[in-house]
Amino acid sequence: xxxxxxxxxxxxxxxxxxxxxxxxxxxxxxxxxxxxxxxxxxxxxxxxxxxxxxxxxxxxxxxxxxxxxxxxxxxxxxxxxxxxxxxxxxxxxxxxxxxxxxxxxxxxxxxxxxxxxxx
Amino acid sequence: xxxxxxxxxxxxxxxxxxxxxxxxxxxxxxxxxxxxxxxxxxxxxxxxxxxxxxxxxxxxxxxxxxxxxxxxxxxxxxxxxxxxxxxxxxxxxxxxxxxxxxxxxxxxxxx
Numbered sequence: 001x002x003x004x005x006x007x008x009x010x011x012x013x014x015x016x017x018x019x020x021x022x023x024x025x026x027x028x029x030x031x032x033x034x035x036x037x038x039x040x041x042x043x044x045x046x047x048x049x050x051x052x053x054x055x056x057x058x059x060x061x062x063x064x065x066x067x068x069x070x071x072x073x074x075x076x077x078x079x080x081x082x083x084x085x086x087x088x089x090x091x092x093x094x095x096x097x098x099x100x101x102x103x104x105x106x107x108x109x110x111x112x113x114x115x116x117x118x119x
Numbered sequence: 120x121x122x123x124x125x126x127x128x129x130x131x132x133x134x135x136x137x138x139x140x141x142x143x144x145x146x147x148x149x150x151x152x153x154x155x156x157x158x159x160x161x162x163x164x165x166x167x168x169x170x171x172x173x174x175x176x177x178x179x180x181x182x183x184x185x186x187x188x189x190x191x192x193x194x195x196x197x198x199x200x201x202x203x204x205x206x207x208x209x210x211x212x213x214x215x216x217x218x219x220x221x222x223x224x225x226x227x228x229x230x
Contacts, residue, residue: 035219037163044206045155045163047219059217095162103169104210104217105153109162 002026002108004096009113016086016117022079022096022110029077030054033099035106036070036081038092038115046092049081050099063089086117121145123209125222131230134197140225142190142207153208154183154192156201157224163206167192194227202229 008020020036035050049070050059058070069082079096093114097106122145132138142152150170155163165174167183170190180195194201207222 035217037219044224045208045221047217047221050217050219097162100165100168100174102172103153104151104212104219105165105168105174105208106155106163107165107174109164112162 002098004098004108004110006094006096006110006113009094009115011116011118012086013119014086014088014117017082017084018086018115020081020083020094020096020113020115024077024079024096024098027098030074032101034072034079035097035099036079036094037097037106037109038090038094039112040089040092043092045095048094051079083115086115088117091115091117121148121209121218121220123207123220123222125205125207125225127225128223129226129228131228132197133230134199136197136230138194138197138201138227140192140194140205140227142185142192142222144188144190144209147187148209149212150186151210151212152183152185152190153210154181155206155208156203157206158203166205197227197229199229202227 003025005023036048051070067085071080093112095112096110098108100107124143152170154167157163171183204224
C-alpha cells in the first residue's frame with residue numbers, strides 16, 4: 001500500500017526558514033516523480049514544486065523560485081522541501097504527492113503538514 | 120498562463136440525483152485534465168485523468184468528458200459520500216516542463 005507521510009511544518013516568522021520532509025513507502029520510489037502541493041485556508045490547491053524520479057530535474061511555481069528548494073534522497077525514500085525567506089502568503093497545508101505513471105496527475109497524497117508564517 | 124475556471128461555485132443536488140460540474144480552460148489543454156474530490160480535513164483524491172479515464176478504484180458513477188477548453192464531471196447518482204469539493208487540474212504532457220494549475224473548486228452540497 002502506498003503511504004506518504006509529511007513532517008516539519010510549524011509556526012515561523014516572516015523571513016524565516018523551514019524544511020519539510022515526506023517519507024514514502026509501498027512503491028518503487030525512484031520510478032516516480034514527486035511533487036509538493038499547498039492549500040491555503042479556504043482556497044484551492046496550488047502546485048509548488050516537482051522533482052523527477054532520479055532527482056536531476058526540478059521545477060517550481062514562479063512564487064517559489066529562488067526561495068524554495070525541492071530534493072529527494074532515494075536511499076531513504078524521502079522527499080524534501082527547503083523553504084527560505086518565508087512570507088505570510090506561504091501559510092498553507094503542504095502536501096506531498098506522487099505523480100501518476102499514467103498522466104501528470106497526482107494519484108497518492110500525504111495527509112499534509114501545516115505551515116504558518118506569522119509574527 | 121492557463122487559468123482554470125470552475126462553475127458553479129456551489130451546487131445543491133439531492134441524493135440519488137445527477138450532478139454536473141463544469142471546468143473551463145482559458146486556452147486549449149487538449150485532454151490534459153484531471154478531477155479531484157476533497158472532503159474536509161482530507162487530501163484531494165484523484166478521480167479522473169486524461170479528461171475521461173477513471174483512476175484506480177473510482178466508482179463508475181463518476182465520469183468525465185470534454186476536450187480543449189470545456190470539461191465536465193458527472194456523478195450519475197449521488198451517494199452521501201459524494202458531497203465534497205471538486206477541483207479540476209490542468210497538466211502538461213511529458214517531456215514538457217510541468218505546470219499544473221487547479222481550478223478554484225465546486226462545492227457539492229446536499230439539497
